[in-house]
Structures are given as C-alpha cells and as structure tokens.
Amino acid sequence: MLKLFEYYWQVRKDWFDWCDLVTEKELLKKRSGGQGSILYTLFHIVDVEYSWISDLQGKKPQKPPFEDCAHVQKLRDFSARCHAEISPFIYAWNSGMETRNLSDQNETGEWESFKYGEIMRHVLAHEIHHIGQLSVWSREIGKQPITANLIRRGLFDI
16 A cells, blocks of 8 residues: 555656646636646645545644645645655554544534545545546646556665
C-alpha cells in the first residue's frame, strides 16, 4: 500500500508541473463531470487524502477554503504541508492497524464505523478516479495527460 501512496505523490507532483504549462483560466474553467475544474479537482484529491489520514491520526485537519489555494503554487504549498503532516503515519503503517476502527459522523448526523484499512484503500481508490478525470480533461484541451503508468517511476529501485 505504501508504494501506491508514493506513486500517487509522484503523479500529483507531475500534475502540478503539468499545470504550469496551462493557463490559469483553463485550470479554473468549469467543466463537465468530476469536481468541476482541473485545479479544484487537484485540491479535492489533496483535501480528501489529508482529511481521512488526519482523522486516522486523531487530528483535526487544518484546511483552507479552495479560494485560498486557487493558484498552482498555493495548491502545491497546501499539498506539501498536508504531505508533511500525514506521511509519517503512512510510513509507519503496519498490519496491526488494518482492523482498528474509526467512528465518523456522516452528513445526516449518524455515526458510522470504518476499519482503518478500508479508509486507506478508499483514499487510494478515490485518487484513481479523479486522476482519470484529469486525463480526460487534459485531452479535451489538447494536452498530453500525465502517464498513469506505475512502471518506470523508480518506486521499486533499491
């Protein structure tokens, strides 16, 4: 599971670099599907990862509104701050954490319980979905999307 998080962190960095080659107008343009814009989708990816992993650590995430991150460098900075806060937990992950429970209140005020392992995998699956949406939008504006290939990223080099 750690290698998948490392993979997504690389892919996210690549998408931020890709954003440097696209106008801010295109990055903020309202689009069909997904979270509505390229930049907001990247913000959403970071926000969901940070929120869930913070919850698993018993921490209250300190999240700015999107408007405070609606520029590539500001979003990069937010992502780096979130990464610094959650990566020690991810690197310390062990099989004994799989079945721990997290109780969370949903939108209707009801309490639900989730296994830590379920949440970790949800975060990974969530990113898969949105990276696909970014790739579609990239092609729609005539740009080559970031490769989703896990191979050749050096993740398993010794």
